[in-house]
Amino acid sequence: MFESLSNKFAGAFSALRNKGRLKSGDLSDIANEIKLALLDSDVAISVAEAFVKQIEDRSLAVLDDVNKSTNPSQAIFNIVNEELTAILGGSARRIRLAKNPPTVILLTGLQGAGKTSLAGKLAKWLKDQGNTPILIASDLQRPNAVTQLQVVGESVGVPVFAPEPGNGVGDPIRVAKDGIKFAKDKLHNIVIVDTAGRLGIDQELMQQARDIRDAVNPDEVLYVVDAMVGQDAVRTAQAFLDGVGFDAVVLTKLDGDARGGAALSITQITGKPIMFAATGEKVSDFDLFYPDRLASRILGLGDIQTLAETAKSAMDAETTAKFEKKFIEGADFTLDDFLSQLEAMKKMGSMTKLLGMIPGANSGAIKKQLEQFDDNELIKTQSIVQSMTPIERNDPKVLNGSRRARIAKGSGRAVSDVNSLVDRFQAAQKMMRQMRTGKGGMQMPPGMQMPPGMAAPAISKPVQPPKKKSRSGNPAKRALES
Amino acid sequence: MGLFSRLIAKVKGESGSQISASDWQELERALIESDLGVKGVSEIIELAKKERGEDIESSLTSALSSWLSTNSRQLASNSDRLTTVMVVGVNGTGKTTSTAKLASLLNNDGAKVVLAAADTFRAAATEQLQTWGARLNLEVVAGPQNGDPASVAFNGAAAAKESNASYLIVDTAGRLHTKSDLMDELGKVRRVIEKLTPVDEVLLVVDATTGQNGINQAKIFAESVSVTGLILTKLDGSAKGGIALAIERETKIPIKFIGTGEGAGDFAAFDATTYLQGLFQA
CATH class of the missing domain: 3.40.50.300 (P-loop containing nucleotide triphosphate hydrolases)
Structure with a gap:
């Protein structure tokens, strides 16, 4: 999301960076740039105006200090970052658990915002933290919403209370009420x-939402909103706030390229924090919302925290320990280790998404390469390694022409794919050895900025062709070459 | 009545040249709120200013109409096949x-x-x-x-x-x-x-x-x-x-x-x- 906004900010700030001392005129120029960028990103017009006013006022007030600082544009940049974080909710808030369980969470929102999918993701997330959630199917309106919730519940291993078939049959208020009682009896701690x-403008259904709320007396009412929503975000959020009231916001479909200005508008207008964000098709594509991280992302600072956390959760402690031990003992990094790294990476989710979190990743050239990055590359590489025998994986030097041909056939790839993987692997291996001996420092070989085998074709291309041409047919010679 | 309708009512009967700058600005804001896009809206406003329509509403309507596609809106139908x-x-x-x-x-x-x-x-x-x-x-x-x-x-x-x-x-x-x-x-x-x-x-x-x-x-x-x-x-x-x-x-x-x-x-x-x-x- 937000790429374009960060691009625009980047553009506006690079213009600013070229100036030494800032004058108040420079500030209003940049304020205008920011306003246009925000509007283009679907931030409500009133919010965008208030935001840039704030930036301008604050910057003006400290202009003397700013100009005394070594980097005036950086100082302004920090102000924008702070204000952005402040609007996005200041700091992430956790879900409030009831003193006397069960904790009741009520989901509301427009049609198609993603409530039912979210219900499943939220249930799984809570369950993974040791809770015993239960889902209640109170959408009796949309055809087969009940069935959908049942399927979703089953896939995440969370029970679903669904006494009514839905499709217009049954009373959602009664279902909600009975559900709470059922949850209490079965000792579920979260509903x-x-x-x-x-x-927002449907008075009758808003009344029904109020009735459901009053029947279940929720600890948290969550307003679910699509990140792609436009200027209407403010109107509808206000209507829900007035109609049912809500405690926090959940942003869905954040994995698209919507700039998500709605997030800014809604938190600003309603004063409610964004608590969760849904970022993909899989039930695990869901996390707490971190305003400070998103603000950094908007400004093109990258989202290193999320990246680090994702990496940590994908690599289990055992594998990490194994790698460390090998590294210290001086054993060679083998294709088997490489394979387990690839698997860990796959667990981390889409590479494109991950790489997008790297600082500067949203700027022009890198962004283009990211767009060209093919997540299938991982699977391709994996299939090649899997087609090797244990001996080959431990010592790629034995890979002669006929072995390579067999591997290519077995993995359904071209021999050139096998060759390029082996080349890149050997380069990585060499680098590891150098790192261990302290020679060569942390310098990555060209084309290896990403983990071995992970370089996107577009990135590795410049170094690949000359290498291939000089390749020797003799495996021993080849080993010497690399 | 929304902001837009209030504005339209206020300036109704006036042609582009009679409308004050601040009213134009209000119209621009209102159009942006309809998700027409910030760049597009400023073009629409420029167009509407030039239009010699009877009143502002017709000027804006005709400016916006220029965005409409000229392709057929009819759903395809074949008499001889699916x-x-x-x-x-x-x-x-x-x-x-x-x-x-x-x-x-x-x-x-x-x-x-x-x-x-x-x-x-x-x-x-x-x-x-x-x-x-x-x-x-x-x-x-x-x-x-x-x-x-x-x-x-x-x-x-x-x-x-x-x-x-x-x-x-x-x-x-x-x-x-x-x-x-x-x-x-x-x-x-x-x-x-x-x-x-x-x-x-x-x-x-x-x-x-x-x-x-x-x-x-x-x-x-x-x-x-x-x-x-x-x-x-x-x-x-x-x-x-x-x-x-x-x-x-x-x-x-x-x-x-x-x-x-x-x-x-x-x-x-x-x-x-x-x-x-x-x-x-x-």
Whole structure:
């Protein structure tokens, strides 16, 4: 999301960076740039105006200090970052658990915002933290919403209370009420109530939402909103706030390229924090929302925290320990180790998404390469390694022409794919040895900025062709070459 | 009465030259709030200023009309063979509901319609379409959950041909346009249907609440499956769907239908006059 906004900010700030001392005129120029960028990103016009006013006022007030600092544009940049974080909610808030369980969470929102999918993701997330959630199917309006929740519940291993078939049959208020009682009896500590999508201006359905709320007395009412929503975000959020009230916001479909200005608008207008973000098709594509991280992302500072956390959760402690031990003992990094790294990477989710979190990744050239990055590259590489025998994996030097041909056939790839993987692997191996002996420092060989085998074709291309041409047919010679 | 209607009422009867700068600014803000896009709106305002219309409303209307696509808004129909319609879009815009409502509209005109539930991804999407099929008394061709959507579409085409239906409407899974593998899958669905029968229409479903991202959605869907028309849904809410006009201008893909509710009858052919008036009521 937000790429374009960060691009625009980047553009505006590079213009600013070229100036030494800033004058108040420079500030209003940049304020205008920021306003246009925000509007283009679907930030509500009133919010965008208030935001840039704030930036301008604050910057003006400290202009003397700013100009005394070694880097005036950086000082302004920090102000923008701080204000952005402040609007996005200041700091992430955790879900409030009830003193006397069950904790009741009520989901509300427009049609198609993603409430039912979210219900499943939230249930899984809570369950993974040791809770015993239950889902209540109170969307009796949309055809087969109940069935959808049941399927979703089953896939995440969370029970679903669904006494009514839905499709217009049954009373959602009664279902919600009975569900709470059922959850209490079965000692579930968290109840998630899924409700039908409704329009902000539909008085009758808003009344129904209030009735459901009063029947279940929720600890948290979550307003679910699509990150792609435009200027209407403010109107509808206000209608839901007035109609049912809500405690926090959940942003869905954040994995698209929507700039998500709605996030800014809604938190600013309603004063409610964004608590969770849904970022993909899989039930695990869900996390707490971190305003400071998103603000950094908007400004093109990258989202290193999320990246580090994702990496940590994908690599289990055992594998990490094994790698460390090997490294210290001086054993060679083998293709088997490489394979387990690849698997860990796959667990981390889409590479494109991950690489997008790297600082500067949203700037022009890198972004283009990211767009060209093919997640299938991982699977391709994996299939090649899997087609090797244990001996070959331990010592790639034995890979002669006929072995390579067999591997290519076995993995359904071209021999050139096998060759380029082996080349890149050997380069990585060499680098590891150098790192261990302290020679060569942390310098990465060209084309190896990404983990071995992970370089996108577009990135590795410049170094590949000359290498291939000089390749010797003799495996021993080849080993010497690399 | 919204800001816009108040403004329009205030400056009604005045032509462009009589309107104050601050009123123009207010109009600009109001148009931006309709999701027409900030750059487009300043162009519209410039255009409207030049228009010598009777009053400001007609000047703005004619400026906005210049964005409308000149392509036909008529749904394709073949008298001699099956007409195939694919319904595509991002998640949660109302594809399944629109599929059913379009079927109902065609069915009411006396056409025989077969539905294919090629959304095999979202839980219970097939059942949702089947429920609609039962309500409307239409044949629904379905496959297993997580099965190959192209094969469901293919079977749908075969069944529709077999039963001499006039229309086959293929509901597809919602997908974000940024997921290239899913967009490829959509291309495959189309190619596989075309082994049996040509695809005459690909309708992109756009939610009226969508912001500027809608333009990217339309562009990328158009690249993958050659979109022939838009269905603008959820127009019964507070959003007026200005993004659809911005999409028309940007891609020349015409809005063909509008959705205005969850009932089978809450669906109609697009009417430009009503739509443009609606934009002013925001």
